[in-house]
Every structure is written in structure tokens, then in C-alpha cells.
Amino acid sequence: MGTDADGAGALDASIARRLLVTMWRIRAFEERLEPLKRSSMVHGLTHLSIGQEGVAAGVCTQLADDETVYSNHRADGHALAKGVDMGRLLAELMGRSGGCCRGLGGSMHVVDVSHGFLGATGVVGGNLPFAVGSAFAGRLLGRGGVVVVFFGDGAAQAGIFAETLNLASLWEVPVVFVCENNGFAEFTPRSAHTRVERVSDLAAPFHVAAATLDGNDVAEVYRVFQGVLGEARAGRGPFLLECLTERLSGHYVGDPGGYRAALEDEAWRARDPIQRLVRQAAARGWFDEEASHAAEAAAREEVEAAVAFASASPFPDPALPAELTYAG
């Protein structure tokens, strides 16, 4: 992991504030999601990304609505950072008709086409070929467009990862593969899966440009992704960015976490992406801790408004799934 000084030179005060606000919105949302899940207000599995907010913020805040993101099972942060409305996201997780998929998708099938969020995915690695297909289709249809796909270190162990990198390289599609390497696939450390420590090392055989960076340094994520995004917008690619990070909660809400000593490790506080950005910003005179508290308070207020919106939204009409079913 790098030092506080990393990457911040790529930011200015307003970008840094935007990143701060985005990370607080994700954290406040997920901290509220946990009790909602435990009280059965939220349905299906809940995978929190607390600790990993720097990756979602550093990447998604740079994308336009017509630039596409494919996410995985740990999707809330990607969705919020890509512009999905917080109330509609929560309503979706609560199975309410005001949700972005009318409450029929739930946490691993959140989609919001209007913000280029083409969705969460429950099949580990299943989103990787979607991204390449989407970028290839964009080229065939003459509309181009950058596609970003988030995946974990566990997904890199699936055979489809190699197949996807191969085709992405062969077709030279403007896809950015963003790996959130948190060192675990469910309850299994990476060292139990492979001798290849760095996911970025898997890109070279396919001639895909790759880099490993500190995913807990949002400024570094922003800086490196900015360069890659410029290339992809010019039609070049693919690229693989491996962001080293840490999930600070269990694999899912309810995971007892006994397999993982790091959960008790207080050292993460020094690497917390939010606090790191605050220190970098304070050193440059952009904002201080008080401004961070204000951003946190605003985020928590927004979350309560989302809870009120989602709770007031009715469950979908039971006839809706039949109406939406296509039978040829």
C-alpha cells in the first residue's frame, strides 16, 4: 500500500470534495443497510463494500451516463457512484415497486440503464464477457463507448476470465477491467487458490496492458483511471487495473468472519480511504476534518430520506411478473 502523498496531485479541491461526498454516501448507505438486512427489511444476500469505497468513487465519478458499468455481487458502491438514485436503489433492495427494477431484481440484479449501470451480477465472473460483448456491439453499431467492468480476485480464478481477456485483446475493445483485489473469495484467502499473487500478472499472456495500484488511495485510483479512460475514450483498449483493497465487513451480512483475523485488525484505520483523502486534502488546504463530518452528516440525511422513500413504496403488484414475462 502506498503513502498518503500518492496520486493527490491529480486532484483539485472540487474533485477531492466530489470523491469525499461519494465515499461518504456509499459508506453511510451500507452502514444503514446492515441493520435493515438484519431486520429483514432487505431481501436476499447483502454484500457490503465498506472499506472499498475508493475504487468505486475513483472510477465511476469520471464516467458519463452513456458510459457503461457492469458490476458484480458487491454492487451498491458502484451503483451509487455511477449515479443510481439512492432511494430507488434501496427500494430495489427492499423489493419495492419504487425500485430501479420495480422491486423484481434485488441486490444482485440492480440495473439502471439511464445511468449506464448495466448491473449487478450474482454469477461470479459472469459480467466479464458482457463487458466485451457490449463494447464490441458498440463498435459494430458505430456508437463506440467505454465499458468498465468490476470484478474481484475470486472472479479472476474463473476460466471465463481468461477467455474474456483473450477476446478483449483480440478485438481491441475499449474495456477497462477493474479488479477489486480484497484478498478473499468468500471465506478463502487468495493464497489458497493460486501462487499468482497479483491479478495484473494474468494480463500479460493476452497482451493486455495492466497495472496494480493502491485501491484504498482514492486519489491514486482517480489518477490512474483518468489516464486509462482517456485511452479508452480514444477507442483504445483493453486495460486491466488491479486495485488492492480490503473489505472491512464479512463476505455478506451475517458472515461470522471467524476465518479472518484481519477483521480485528485496527491497522485498516490508517488505510481507510475516506480518512486518507481527508489527510491528503488537509495537507493541501482543500478541506479539513470538519468538512468531512459535514459530508458525512449530509450523507446520513440522504440515507434517511432514502429509507423513508423505500419504506413508503408498496410491494409490486403480484400480477407484474406475469405481465413482464415474454413467451414466444
Ligand SMILES: Cc1ncc(C[n+]2csc(CCOP(=O)(O)OP(=O)(O)O)c2C)c(N)n1
Ligand atoms: C459462478 C459462481 N461461483 C461461485 C459463486 C459463489 N460466490 C459468491 S461470491 C464468491 C466470491 C467472489 O470473490 P471475489 O470475486 O474476490 O469478490 P469479493 O466477494 O471478494 O468482492 C463466490 C465464490 C457464485 N456466486 N458464482
Ligand SMILES: [Mg+2]
Ligand atoms: Mg475478493
